[in-house]
Amino acid sequence: MHINIRHLVEGAREAKGTVIIIDVLRAFSTACYAINKGIETIIPVGDIDLAYQLKEANPDYLLTGERHERKPEGFDFGNSPTHINDAAITAKTMVQTTSSGTQGIANAINADEIITGSFVNAGAIINYIRKTNPKEVSLVCMGFACSYPTAEDTLCAEYIKNELEGQPNDFATMVQKIKETDGARFFDPATEDWSPESDFHLCMDLNRFDFILKVEKVGDLNYLRKLKI
Incomplete structure (x- = not known):
C-alpha cells in the first residue's frame, strides 16, 4: 500500500486510488454529527448556487x-x-x-473512490482501508478555504498514515498543537455565534463514530452515504 499526503484543490485533483478528503474543522466532522442525528444522505456540493437550487426544488432538504x-x-x-x-x-x-x-470532493476527479476524513471517525477510516487494502491511498488535506494548509487537516492525515503504517501517534500533543494554531479561533469570544468553542471539542472527539462517509455519484450529483465499519 502506497500512502500519499496531498494538499488543497491541486492535491485533490492529483489524488488517485482511495482518496480521503480531510476537513476536520469543520465540514466532515459536522457531516458525521448530522448522520448521527438521523440524516440519511448528504449531498456535498462546491457551488453555492447549486445548493440553493437543490433547496428550492426540495424544501424538505436541510x-x-x-x-x-x-x-x-x-x-x-x-x-x-x-x-x-x-x-x-x-x-x-x-x-x-x-x-x-x-470543494475537495468536487475536484477529486482521478479517484477510484472517495471518502471523507476527520478525527471523529478516523478509526473507522483506518479499518476500512485495512479491510479493502487498496494499492494507493491519497490523504488530501483541504486546509483553510482551500487557501493554505492547516494543522488539523495535516495532523489528521499524519494520524491515519501512522496508524496504517504501524507508527505511534500522540493524539493529545496533536490536539494541543491544533488548539494553539489554527484552532485558536474557536476560543475567541467574538466568533462564538458561528464558531463556538464547543465545535473544537466535538471535532477533536477521536473515534466517536464507527462509520465512514463514502461518496456515491448518481448522475451529476455526489452523495455521501453512511457505511458502518
Missing part, C-alpha cells in the same frame, strides 16, 4: 454550510457541529456546501 465560516443567507444551519448536534433534526437529506471540504 441546507447547511458556510462561506467565510459564517452561515450564508437562507441556510438552515451553518457549518457548526454544535448547532447540528443540539437541534431537533427531522430531515433525511442534507445539502452541504463549504469553502474547503466539499
Whole structure:
C-alpha cells in the first residue's frame, strides 16, 4: 500500500486510488454529527448556487454550510457541529456546501473512490482501508478555504498514515498543537455565534463514530452515504 499526503484543490485533483478528503474543522466532522442525528444522505456540493437550487426544488432538504465560516443567507444551519448536534433534526437529506471540504470532493476527479476524513471517525477510516487494502491511498488535506494548509487537516492525515503504517501517534500533543494554531479561533469570544468553542471539542472527539462517509455519484450529483465499519 502506497500512502500519499496531498494538499488543497491541486492535491485533490492529483489524488488517485482511495482518496480521503480531510476537513476536520469543520465540514466532515459536522457531516458525521448530522448522520448521527438521523440524516440519511448528504449531498456535498462546491457551488453555492447549486445548493440553493437543490433547496428550492426540495424544501424538505436541510441546507447547511458556510462561506467565510459564517452561515450564508437562507441556510438552515451553518457549518457548526454544535448547532447540528443540539437541534431537533427531522430531515433525511442534507445539502452541504463549504469553502474547503466539499470543494475537495468536487475536484477529486482521478479517484477510484472517495471518502471523507476527520478525527471523529478516523478509526473507522483506518479499518476500512485495512479491510479493502487498496494499492494507493491519497490523504488530501483541504486546509483553510482551500487557501493554505492547516494543522488539523495535516495532523489528521499524519494520524491515519501512522496508524496504517504501524507508527505511534500522540493524539493529545496533536490536539494541543491544533488548539494553539489554527484552532485558536474557536476560543475567541467574538466568533462564538458561528464558531463556538464547543465545535473544537466535538471535532477533536477521536473515534466517536464507527462509520465512514463514502461518496456515491448518481448522475451529476455526489452523495455521501453512511457505511458502518
